[in-house]
Amino acid sequence: MVKTNIAVLGAQWGDEGKGKIVDMLTPHFSTVARFQGGHNAGHTVYVDGRKFVLHLIPSGILHAGVTCMIGNGVVIDPDALFKEVDELARAGVSVDGRLLVSEKAHIILPYHRELDVLSEARRGERKIGTTSRGIGPAYEDKIGRRGIRVCDVLGDREALATAVRENVSARNRAIKDSTLDWRPVIDRLVSQGERMKSWVGDVSLALHQTIVAGKSVLFEGAQATLLDIDHGTYPFVTSSNASIGGVCTGLGVAPKAIGGVLGVAKAYTTRVGEGPLPTELNGELADRLRETGQEYGASTGRPRRCGWYDAVVVRYSARLNGLDAMALTKLDVLDGLPEVKVCTGYRTASGTVTEFPADLRVLIGAEPVYETLPGWSAPTKGVTRMDDLPAEARRYISRLEEVSGVSCGLISTGSDRNETIIAPGSAVERWTKN
Ligand code: GDP
Numbered sequence: 207m208v209k210t211n212i213a214v215l216g217a218q219w220g221d222e223g224k225g226k227i228v229d230m231l232t233p234h235f236s237t238v239a240r241f242q243g244g245h246n247a248g249h250t251v252y253v254d255g256r257k258f259v260l261h262l263i264p265s266g267i268l269h270a271g272v273t274c275m276i277g278n279g280v281v282i283d284p285d286a287l288f289k290e291v292d293e294l295a296r297a298g299v300s301v302d303g304r305l306l307v308s309e310k311a312h313i314i315l316p317y318h319r320e321l322d323v324l325s326e327a328r329r330g331e332r333k334i335g336t337t338s339r340g341i342g343p344a345y346e347d348k349i350g351r352r353g354i355r356v357c358d359v360l361g362d363r364e365a366l367a368t369a370v371r372e373n374v375s376a377r378n379r380a381i382k383d384s385t386l387d388w389r390p391v392i393d394r395l396v397s398q399g400e401r402m403k404s405w406v407g408d409v410s411l412a413l414h415q416t417i418v419a420g421k422s423v424l425f426e427g428a429q430a431t432l433l434d435i436d437h438g439t440y441p442f443v444t445s446s447n448a449s450i451g452g453v454c455t456g457l458g459v460a461p462k463a464i465g466g467v468l469g470v471a472k473a474y475t476t477r478v479g480e481g482p483l484p485t486e487l488n489g490e491l492a493d494r495l496r497e498t499g500q501e502y503g504a505s506t507g508r509p510r511r512c513g514w515y516d517a518v519v520v521r522y523s524a525r526l527n528g529l530d531a532m533a534l535t536k537l538d539v540l541d542g543l544p545e546v547k548v549c550t551g552y553r554t555a556s557g558t559v560t561e562f563p564a565d566l567r568v569l570i571g572a573e574p575v576y577e578t579l580p581g582w583s584a585p586t587k588g589v590t591r592m593d594d595l596p597a598e599a600r601r602y603i604s605r606l607e608e609v610s611g612v613s614c615g616l617i618s619t620g621s622d623r624n625e626t627i628i629a630p631g632s633a634v635e636r637w638t639k640n
Pocket residue numbers: 216220221222223224225226247248249250251252498499500503504535536537538539618619620621
Protein backbone atom coordinates (compact mmCIF):
# COMPACT_ATOMS: atom_id res chain seq x y z
CA MET A 207 0.00 0.00 0.00
CA VAL A 208 1.26 3.49 -0.86
CA LYS A 209 1.81 5.43 2.31
CA THR A 210 0.52 8.98 2.48
CA ASN A 211 2.40 11.77 4.19
CA ILE A 212 -0.01 14.21 5.74
CA ALA A 213 0.19 17.68 7.21
CA VAL A 214 -1.86 18.60 10.27
CA LEU A 215 -2.41 22.35 10.55
CA GLY A 216 -4.43 24.76 12.67
CA ALA A 217 -7.32 26.21 10.65
CA GLN A 218 -8.18 29.08 13.03
CA TRP A 219 -6.07 31.07 15.52
CA GLY A 220 -4.36 28.16 17.25
CA ASP A 221 -5.13 26.02 20.29
CA GLU A 222 -7.53 23.97 18.20
CA GLY A 223 -6.39 20.76 19.87
CA LYS A 224 -3.77 19.81 17.27
CA GLY A 225 -1.79 18.03 20.00
CA LYS A 226 -4.49 15.44 20.56
CA ILE A 227 -5.12 14.94 16.83
CA VAL A 228 -1.43 14.50 16.04
CA ASP A 229 -1.06 12.20 19.00
CA MET A 230 -3.88 9.91 17.94
CA LEU A 231 -2.78 9.82 14.29
CA THR A 232 0.87 9.17 15.14
CA PRO A 233 0.67 5.35 15.38
CA HIS A 234 -0.04 5.36 11.62
CA PHE A 235 3.22 7.18 10.80
CA SER A 236 6.89 6.41 11.24
CA THR A 237 7.97 10.02 11.71
CA VAL A 238 6.49 13.26 12.99
CA ALA A 239 8.18 16.44 11.80
CA ARG A 240 7.66 19.95 13.14
CA PHE A 241 8.29 22.71 10.60
CA GLN A 242 7.89 26.15 12.24
CA GLY A 243 7.47 28.15 15.43
CA GLY A 244 9.30 27.80 18.68
CA HIS A 245 8.51 26.92 22.27
CA ASN A 246 5.60 29.38 22.14
CA ALA A 247 3.47 26.51 20.90
CA GLY A 248 1.95 24.38 23.60
CA HIS A 249 0.47 21.02 22.86
CA THR A 250 -1.36 19.36 25.70
CA VAL A 251 -1.79 15.64 25.40
CA TYR A 252 -3.46 13.27 27.84
CA VAL A 253 -2.37 9.66 27.73
CA ASP A 254 -4.07 7.30 30.19
CA GLY A 255 -5.01 10.28 32.33
CA ARG A 256 -1.42 11.62 32.43
CA LYS A 257 -0.91 15.17 31.20
CA PHE A 258 2.01 16.09 28.92
CA VAL A 259 2.61 19.64 27.70
CA LEU A 260 5.07 19.75 24.81
CA HIS A 261 6.33 22.99 23.35
CA LEU A 262 9.11 22.09 20.95
CA ILE A 263 9.37 18.34 20.59
CA PRO A 264 6.56 16.80 18.52
CA SER A 265 4.06 14.97 20.68
CA GLY A 266 4.84 11.88 18.57
CA ILE A 267 7.68 11.34 21.02
CA LEU A 268 5.14 9.79 23.40
CA HIS A 269 4.84 6.82 21.00
CA ALA A 270 7.65 4.28 21.23
CA GLY A 271 9.42 3.71 17.93
CA VAL A 272 8.31 6.97 16.32
CA THR A 273 11.04 9.33 15.12
CA CYS A 274 10.52 13.04 15.79
CA MET A 275 12.17 15.75 13.75
CA ILE A 276 12.52 19.49 14.32
CA GLY A 277 13.01 21.29 11.02
CA ASN A 278 15.06 24.28 9.92
CA GLY A 279 11.93 26.46 10.07
CA VAL A 280 11.76 26.08 13.86
CA VAL A 281 13.67 28.42 16.20
CA ILE A 282 15.21 26.62 19.16
CA ASP A 283 15.88 27.80 22.66
CA PRO A 284 18.36 25.12 23.76
CA ASP A 285 17.41 25.48 27.43
CA ALA A 286 13.74 24.97 26.57
CA LEU A 287 14.69 21.90 24.53
CA PHE A 288 16.78 20.44 27.37
CA LYS A 289 13.98 21.10 29.86
CA GLU A 290 11.56 19.14 27.70
CA VAL A 291 14.02 16.31 27.16
CA ASP A 292 14.59 16.10 30.94
CA GLU A 293 10.88 16.16 31.74
CA LEU A 294 10.24 13.39 29.23
CA ALA A 295 13.11 11.38 30.73
CA ARG A 296 11.57 11.73 34.19
CA ALA A 297 8.33 10.35 32.75
CA GLY A 298 10.29 7.39 31.33
CA VAL A 299 10.38 8.64 27.70
CA SER A 300 13.83 8.69 26.10
CA VAL A 301 14.51 10.83 23.03
CA ASP A 302 17.84 9.20 22.22
CA GLY A 303 17.93 7.81 18.71
CA ARG A 304 14.43 9.17 18.07
CA LEU A 305 15.00 12.90 17.92
CA LEU A 306 16.60 14.70 14.98
CA VAL A 307 17.16 18.45 15.11
CA SER A 308 17.95 20.33 11.91
CA GLU A 309 21.45 21.70 11.70
CA LYS A 310 19.91 24.67 9.88
CA ALA A 311 17.45 25.60 12.66
CA HIS A 312 18.10 28.99 14.22
CA ILE A 313 18.93 29.41 17.89
CA ILE A 314 17.05 31.68 20.27
CA LEU A 315 19.75 33.56 22.15
CA PRO A 316 19.36 34.58 25.80
CA TYR A 317 18.73 38.24 24.94
CA HIS A 318 16.07 37.53 22.31
CA ARG A 319 13.60 37.23 25.14
CA GLU A 320 14.63 40.63 26.46
CA LEU A 321 14.25 42.12 22.96
CA ASP A 322 10.79 40.55 22.69
CA VAL A 323 9.61 42.28 25.88
CA LEU A 324 11.19 45.54 24.78
CA SER A 325 9.63 45.48 21.34
CA GLU A 326 6.16 44.79 22.81
CA ALA A 327 6.63 47.71 25.23
CA ARG A 328 7.67 49.98 22.36
CA ARG A 329 4.56 49.04 20.38
CA GLY A 330 2.36 50.30 23.24
CA GLU A 331 -1.27 50.16 22.15
CA ARG A 332 -0.36 48.14 19.07
CA LYS A 333 1.22 45.30 20.99
CA ILE A 334 0.94 41.85 19.43
CA GLY A 335 0.48 39.82 22.60
CA THR A 336 3.52 37.58 22.10
CA THR A 337 4.57 34.94 24.62
CA SER A 338 7.79 36.95 25.31
CA ARG A 339 9.96 33.92 24.67
CA GLY A 340 12.25 35.54 22.14
CA ILE A 341 10.76 33.82 19.14
CA GLY A 342 9.99 36.95 17.07
CA PRO A 343 13.46 38.50 17.58
CA ALA A 344 15.13 35.17 16.68
CA TYR A 345 13.20 35.14 13.38
CA GLU A 346 14.11 38.81 12.86
CA ASP A 347 17.78 37.87 13.13
CA LYS A 348 17.23 34.99 10.73
CA ILE A 349 15.70 37.27 8.09
CA GLY A 350 18.28 39.97 8.93
CA ARG A 351 20.97 37.39 8.03
CA ARG A 352 22.71 37.61 11.38
CA GLY A 353 21.08 34.57 13.03
CA ILE A 354 23.05 31.78 14.68
CA ARG A 355 22.18 28.30 13.45
CA VAL A 356 22.65 24.96 15.15
CA CYS A 357 25.47 24.05 12.71
CA ASP A 358 27.26 27.32 13.52
CA VAL A 359 27.31 26.36 17.19
CA LEU A 360 28.76 22.94 16.38
CA GLY A 361 31.26 24.28 13.85
CA ASP A 362 34.41 26.36 13.80
CA ARG A 363 34.82 28.50 16.92
CA GLU A 364 36.35 31.46 15.07
CA ALA A 365 33.44 31.63 12.64
CA LEU A 366 31.03 31.37 15.56
CA ALA A 367 32.83 34.23 17.32
CA THR A 368 32.40 36.46 14.26
CA ALA A 369 28.71 35.61 13.96
CA VAL A 370 28.02 36.11 17.67
CA ARG A 371 29.90 39.44 17.72
CA GLU A 372 27.72 40.70 14.91
CA ASN A 373 24.56 39.42 16.56
CA VAL A 374 25.41 40.92 19.94
CA SER A 375 26.28 44.29 18.42
CA ALA A 376 22.87 44.36 16.68
CA ARG A 377 21.33 43.69 20.08
CA ASN A 378 23.41 46.43 21.71
CA ARG A 379 22.23 48.87 19.05
CA ALA A 380 18.62 47.92 19.83
CA ILE A 381 18.96 48.56 23.55
CA LYS A 382 20.01 52.05 24.59
CA ASP A 383 23.39 52.32 26.35
CA SER A 384 23.83 48.57 26.29
CA THR A 385 27.30 47.02 26.17
CA LEU A 386 26.65 43.30 26.46
CA ASP A 387 29.84 41.27 26.07
CA TRP A 388 29.72 38.67 23.30
CA ARG A 389 32.28 36.28 24.86
CA PRO A 390 30.04 34.65 27.52
CA VAL A 391 27.41 34.18 24.82
CA ILE A 392 29.84 32.01 22.86
CA ASP A 393 30.81 29.92 25.88
CA ARG A 394 27.19 29.27 26.63
CA LEU A 395 26.41 28.35 23.04
CA VAL A 396 29.35 25.98 22.84
CA SER A 397 28.29 24.09 25.94
CA GLN A 398 24.68 23.93 24.69
CA GLY A 399 25.99 22.60 21.37
CA GLU A 400 27.87 19.86 23.21
CA ARG A 401 24.66 18.60 24.75
CA MET A 402 22.64 18.88 21.54
CA LYS A 403 25.24 17.34 19.24
CA SER A 404 23.99 13.77 19.21
CA TRP A 405 20.50 14.87 18.09
CA VAL A 406 21.61 17.12 15.24
CA GLY A 407 21.52 16.18 11.57
CA ASP A 408 20.19 16.86 8.08
CA VAL A 409 16.41 16.75 8.55
CA SER A 410 15.64 17.33 4.87
CA LEU A 411 17.79 14.37 3.83
CA ALA A 412 16.47 12.15 6.62
CA LEU A 413 12.89 12.90 5.55
CA HIS A 414 13.73 12.15 1.94
CA GLN A 415 15.25 8.82 2.96
CA THR A 416 12.26 8.00 5.14
CA ILE A 417 9.83 8.70 2.30
CA VAL A 418 11.90 6.83 -0.33
CA ALA A 419 11.99 3.84 2.02
CA GLY A 420 8.18 3.76 1.84
CA LYS A 421 7.57 5.01 5.36
CA SER A 422 5.08 7.78 6.08
CA VAL A 423 5.55 11.15 7.70
CA LEU A 424 3.18 13.40 9.59
CA PHE A 425 4.05 17.09 9.24
CA GLU A 426 3.01 18.80 12.46
CA GLY A 427 1.99 22.46 12.42
CA ALA A 428 2.12 24.80 15.38
CA GLN A 429 0.01 27.96 15.82
CA ALA A 430 -2.38 28.26 12.88
CA THR A 431 -3.32 29.65 9.49
CA LEU A 432 -4.76 32.94 10.77
CA LEU A 433 -1.49 33.48 12.65
CA ASP A 434 0.66 32.86 9.55
CA ILE A 435 3.13 35.70 8.94
CA ASP A 436 1.98 36.07 5.32
CA HIS A 437 -1.65 34.95 5.35
CA GLY A 438 -2.77 35.66 8.90
CA THR A 439 -4.20 38.76 10.55
CA TYR A 440 -0.97 40.74 10.10
CA PRO A 441 0.58 42.26 12.22
CA PHE A 442 -1.17 40.23 14.93
CA VAL A 443 0.50 37.04 13.81
CA THR A 444 3.36 34.74 14.62
CA SER A 445 6.75 35.13 12.93
CA SER A 446 6.65 32.04 10.72
CA ASN A 447 4.56 30.35 8.03
CA ALA A 448 2.12 28.21 9.96
CA SER A 449 0.13 27.34 6.83
CA ILE A 450 0.95 24.68 4.25
CA GLY A 451 3.88 26.45 2.54
CA GLY A 452 5.80 26.24 5.81
CA VAL A 453 6.03 22.45 5.43
CA CYS A 454 8.25 22.78 2.34
CA THR A 455 10.39 25.69 3.50
CA GLY A 456 10.59 24.62 7.14
CA LEU A 457 11.64 21.04 6.52
CA GLY A 458 13.19 21.00 3.08
CA VAL A 459 10.62 18.69 1.50
CA ALA A 460 9.05 19.00 -1.92
CA PRO A 461 5.34 19.86 -2.27
CA LYS A 462 4.84 16.47 -3.96
CA ALA A 463 5.76 14.81 -0.68
CA ILE A 464 2.58 16.12 0.94
CA GLY A 465 -0.15 13.62 0.15
CA GLY A 466 -2.92 15.02 2.33
CA VAL A 467 -3.78 18.00 4.48
CA LEU A 468 -5.89 17.93 7.62
CA GLY A 469 -7.04 21.23 9.12
CA VAL A 470 -7.91 21.28 12.79
CA ALA A 471 -10.75 23.59 13.82
CA LYS A 472 -12.68 23.96 17.04
CA ALA A 473 -16.48 23.77 16.95
CA TYR A 474 -16.28 27.43 18.07
CA THR A 475 -13.47 30.00 17.84
CA THR A 476 -10.81 31.19 20.26
CA ARG A 477 -7.86 33.49 20.11
CA VAL A 478 -5.16 34.31 22.63
CA GLY A 479 -3.41 37.67 22.55
CA GLU A 480 -4.33 40.73 20.55
CA GLY A 481 -5.83 41.18 17.10
CA PRO A 482 -9.24 40.90 15.45
CA LEU A 483 -11.69 38.16 16.37
CA PRO A 484 -14.91 38.96 14.52
CA THR A 485 -17.14 36.46 16.36
CA GLU A 486 -15.81 37.33 19.84
CA LEU A 487 -18.37 36.98 22.63
CA ASN A 488 -18.41 38.72 25.96
CA GLY A 489 -20.23 38.05 29.19
CA GLU A 490 -21.85 34.84 30.34
CA LEU A 491 -21.64 32.89 27.10
CA ALA A 492 -17.93 33.67 26.64
CA ASP A 493 -17.27 32.66 30.26
CA ARG A 494 -19.17 29.45 29.77
CA LEU A 495 -17.17 28.49 26.66
CA ARG A 496 -13.91 29.45 28.40
CA GLU A 497 -14.66 27.42 31.53
CA THR A 498 -16.16 24.38 29.80
CA GLY A 499 -13.46 24.36 27.13
CA GLN A 500 -10.71 25.21 29.63
CA GLU A 501 -9.62 27.97 27.30
CA TYR A 502 -6.42 29.04 29.01
CA GLY A 503 -3.09 29.08 27.14
CA ALA A 504 -1.02 25.89 27.53
CA SER A 505 2.20 27.94 27.39
CA THR A 506 1.29 31.02 29.38
CA GLY A 507 -2.01 30.29 31.18
CA ARG A 508 -3.55 33.40 29.59
CA PRO A 509 -7.37 33.27 29.24
CA ARG A 510 -8.38 32.87 25.60
CA ARG A 511 -10.97 35.06 23.93
CA CYS A 512 -13.96 32.96 22.82
CA GLY A 513 -16.59 33.26 20.11
CA TRP A 514 -18.86 31.36 17.73
CA TYR A 515 -17.56 29.26 14.85
CA ASP A 516 -16.45 31.48 12.00
CA ALA A 517 -16.96 29.80 8.62
CA VAL A 518 -15.31 32.71 6.77
CA VAL A 519 -12.09 31.85 8.59
CA VAL A 520 -12.26 28.10 8.06
CA ARG A 521 -13.25 28.46 4.39
CA TYR A 522 -10.22 30.71 3.92
CA SER A 523 -8.01 28.10 5.62
CA ALA A 524 -9.50 25.32 3.52
CA ARG A 525 -8.61 27.18 0.32
CA LEU A 526 -5.15 28.33 1.35
CA ASN A 527 -4.03 24.97 2.66
CA GLY A 528 -5.95 22.77 0.23
CA LEU A 529 -7.58 20.95 3.12
CA ASP A 530 -8.67 17.42 2.31
CA ALA A 531 -10.56 17.20 5.56
CA MET A 532 -11.21 19.00 8.79
CA ALA A 533 -10.78 17.62 12.29
CA LEU A 534 -13.52 19.30 14.29
CA THR A 535 -12.58 19.45 17.96
CA LYS A 536 -14.27 20.25 21.24
CA LEU A 537 -17.79 19.59 20.00
CA ASP A 538 -18.60 18.49 23.56
CA VAL A 539 -17.96 22.02 24.84
CA LEU A 540 -21.18 23.12 23.12
CA ASP A 541 -23.24 20.38 24.84
CA GLY A 542 -26.31 21.77 26.58
CA LEU A 543 -26.45 25.14 24.82
CA PRO A 544 -30.02 25.95 23.72
CA GLU A 545 -28.78 27.26 20.37
CA VAL A 546 -25.53 27.52 18.44
CA LYS A 547 -24.44 30.08 15.87
CA VAL A 548 -22.29 29.98 12.76
CA CYS A 549 -20.82 33.09 11.18
CA THR A 550 -21.09 33.08 7.38
CA GLY A 551 -19.96 36.64 6.55
CA TYR A 552 -19.21 40.08 7.96
CA ARG A 553 -21.37 43.15 7.58
CA THR A 554 -18.87 45.96 7.04
CA ALA A 555 -19.04 49.67 6.22
CA SER A 556 -18.73 48.78 2.54
CA GLY A 557 -21.22 45.91 2.48
CA THR A 558 -21.24 42.25 3.44
CA VAL A 559 -18.02 40.34 2.83
CA THR A 560 -17.68 36.57 2.76
CA GLU A 561 -13.95 36.33 2.04
CA PHE A 562 -11.44 37.06 4.79
CA PRO A 563 -10.06 40.58 4.21
CA ALA A 564 -6.35 41.48 4.08
CA ASP A 565 -6.92 44.94 5.53
CA LEU A 566 -7.88 44.53 9.16
CA ARG A 567 -9.52 47.94 9.17
CA VAL A 568 -12.35 46.32 7.21
CA LEU A 569 -13.06 44.24 10.30
CA ILE A 570 -13.26 47.21 12.66
CA GLY A 571 -16.90 47.61 13.54
CA ALA A 572 -17.79 44.68 11.29
CA GLU A 573 -20.75 42.66 12.45
CA PRO A 574 -20.81 38.91 11.96
CA VAL A 575 -23.70 37.52 9.92
CA TYR A 576 -24.97 34.55 11.89
CA GLU A 577 -27.07 31.53 11.18
CA THR A 578 -28.69 30.13 14.31
CA LEU A 579 -29.18 26.40 14.73
CA PRO A 580 -30.79 24.43 17.55
CA GLY A 581 -28.44 23.15 20.24
CA TRP A 582 -28.49 19.66 21.73
CA SER A 583 -29.21 18.49 25.25
CA ALA A 584 -27.90 14.90 25.03
CA PRO A 585 -24.12 14.89 25.57
CA THR A 586 -21.68 14.39 22.71
CA LYS A 587 -18.87 13.97 25.25
CA GLY A 588 -17.00 10.74 24.63
CA VAL A 589 -19.14 9.69 21.62
CA THR A 590 -17.16 7.53 19.18
CA ARG A 591 -19.67 6.90 16.37
CA MET A 592 -21.34 9.45 14.12
CA ASP A 593 -24.71 7.70 14.52
CA ASP A 594 -24.55 8.13 18.28
CA LEU A 595 -24.41 11.92 18.08
CA PRO A 596 -27.63 13.82 18.82
CA ALA A 597 -29.43 14.70 15.56
CA GLU A 598 -28.96 18.46 16.24
CA ALA A 599 -25.19 18.01 16.61
CA ARG A 600 -25.06 16.12 13.30
CA ARG A 601 -27.04 18.91 11.69
CA TYR A 602 -24.65 21.50 13.11
CA ILE A 603 -21.66 19.55 11.75
CA SER A 604 -23.14 19.21 8.29
CA ARG A 605 -23.93 22.92 8.18
CA LEU A 606 -20.34 23.72 9.21
CA GLU A 607 -19.12 21.47 6.39
CA GLU A 608 -21.33 23.22 3.84
CA VAL A 609 -20.38 26.75 4.79
CA SER A 610 -16.69 25.97 5.33
CA GLY A 611 -16.28 24.02 2.09
CA VAL A 612 -14.52 21.07 3.71
CA SER A 613 -15.84 17.86 5.19
CA CYS A 614 -15.20 16.61 8.71
CA GLY A 615 -13.00 13.54 8.61
CA LEU A 616 -12.67 13.45 12.34
CA ILE A 617 -14.72 14.78 15.23
CA SER A 618 -13.24 15.11 18.67
CA THR A 619 -15.64 14.74 21.59
CA GLY A 620 -13.22 14.95 24.51
CA SER A 621 -9.55 15.37 25.31
CA ASP A 622 -8.73 11.67 25.48
CA ARG A 623 -7.40 9.81 22.43
CA ASN A 624 -10.42 7.51 22.46
CA GLU A 625 -13.00 10.28 22.55
CA THR A 626 -12.96 10.54 18.77
CA ILE A 627 -15.17 9.83 15.79
CA ILE A 628 -13.52 8.97 12.47
CA ALA A 629 -16.05 9.73 9.73
CA PRO A 630 -16.74 6.62 7.64
CA GLY A 631 -15.45 6.96 4.06
CA SER A 632 -13.41 10.07 4.89
CA ALA A 633 -9.81 10.92 4.01
CA VAL A 634 -8.93 10.45 7.67
CA GLU A 635 -10.29 6.91 7.55
CA ARG A 636 -8.10 6.22 4.50
CA TRP A 637 -4.98 7.69 6.13
CA THR A 638 -5.48 5.63 9.26
CA LYS A 639 -6.08 2.32 7.48
CA ASN A 640 -2.38 1.48 7.15
P1 GDP B 1 -3.10 22.79 20.39
O1 GDP B 1 -2.02 23.77 20.61
O2 GDP B 1 -3.80 23.02 19.08
O3 GDP B 1 -2.67 21.37 20.57
O4 GDP B 1 -4.20 23.06 21.47
P2 GDP B 1 -4.01 23.09 23.07
O5 GDP B 1 -3.29 21.88 23.53
O6 GDP B 1 -3.47 24.40 23.49
O7 GDP B 1 -5.49 23.11 23.52
C1 GDP B 1 -6.26 22.07 23.33
C2 GDP B 1 -6.86 21.66 24.68
O8 GDP B 1 -8.10 21.11 24.43
C3 GDP B 1 -6.06 20.59 25.37
O9 GDP B 1 -6.16 20.75 26.76
C4 GDP B 1 -6.75 19.30 24.94
O10 GDP B 1 -6.62 18.24 25.85
C5 GDP B 1 -8.16 19.76 24.86
N1 GDP B 1 -8.97 19.07 23.87
C6 GDP B 1 -8.60 18.63 22.64
N2 GDP B 1 -9.65 18.09 22.00
C7 GDP B 1 -10.71 18.22 22.84
C8 GDP B 1 -12.09 17.88 22.74
O11 GDP B 1 -12.58 17.37 21.74
N3 GDP B 1 -12.89 18.20 23.81
C9 GDP B 1 -12.41 18.80 24.92
N4 GDP B 1 -13.27 19.07 25.89
N5 GDP B 1 -11.11 19.13 25.05
C10 GDP B 1 -10.28 18.84 24.03
